[in-house]
Each structure stands twice: as structure tokens, then as C-alpha cells.
Amino acid sequence: MHQDFQDRVVVVSGAATGVGLAVSRRFSEAGAVVWMVDIDVDRGEAESSEIDRAVFHRCDVTDESEVEGLWGHIAEASPVVDVL
Numbered sequence: 001m002h003q004d005f006q007d008r009v010v011v012v013s014g015a016a017t018g019v020g021l022a023v024s025r026r027f028s029e030a031g032a033v034v035w036m037v038d039i040d041v042d043r044g045e046a047e048s049s050e051i052d053r054a055v056f057h058r059c060d061v062t063d064e065s066e067v068e069g070l071w072g073h074i075a076e077a078s079p080v081v082d083v084l
Contacts, residue, residue, distance in 0.1 A: 006031035008082040011074065013037045013061050016044040027083070028052050035074055037061065 010027045014020035015036035024034045024047075034054045038044040041058045048056035055077075059070040074081060 010083040011035040016040040
């Protein structure tokens with residue numbers, strides 16, 4: 001990733017493993033604040049603790065009420081989401 005995402009807010013779903021985890025790492029390396037979202041709490045918390053400026057939040061993105069709760073948490077921390 002060659003772009004500068006310094007202080008940008010990025011939300012990545014499926015972030016505990018695979019492509020979502022790799023994307024989270026790359027955005028962090030580019031300077032972003034990364035909200036890692038997944039249903040796998042143990043893995044998500046473990047992986048996010050290894051990534052600079054990452055926050056893990058458990059959310060089932062198929063459940064509308066959980067997604068609304070996620071946006072509430074993000075809005076408390078940042079008025080803007082730059083990348084979803």
C-alpha cells in the first residue's frame with residue numbers, strides 16, 4: 001500500500017483472520033486507526049493487540065442491531081469513517 005492513511009479511520013469486517021486481518025495490518029502500516037470487526041472475539045482481540053492503532057470490536061454484521069451498536073462506538077471515538 002503506497003498511500004498515506006495517517007490518522008484516517010478504517011473499519012474492516014472479518015478482521016480476525018485471512019484477508020480482513022491482512023487488510024487491517026496494511027492500513028495500520030500506512031498510519032490508519034483500524035477498527036477490526038469480527039465475531040471471533042478471542043482471535044480478534046489477540047490479533048488487534050499486535051497491530052498498532054487497532055481497536056477490536058465484536059460484531060455480527062448480519063445483525064442490524066449489532067451494526068448499529070458498532071457505529072455508536074465508532075462515533076464516540078471519531079466523527080468520520082474514511083474507509084469501510
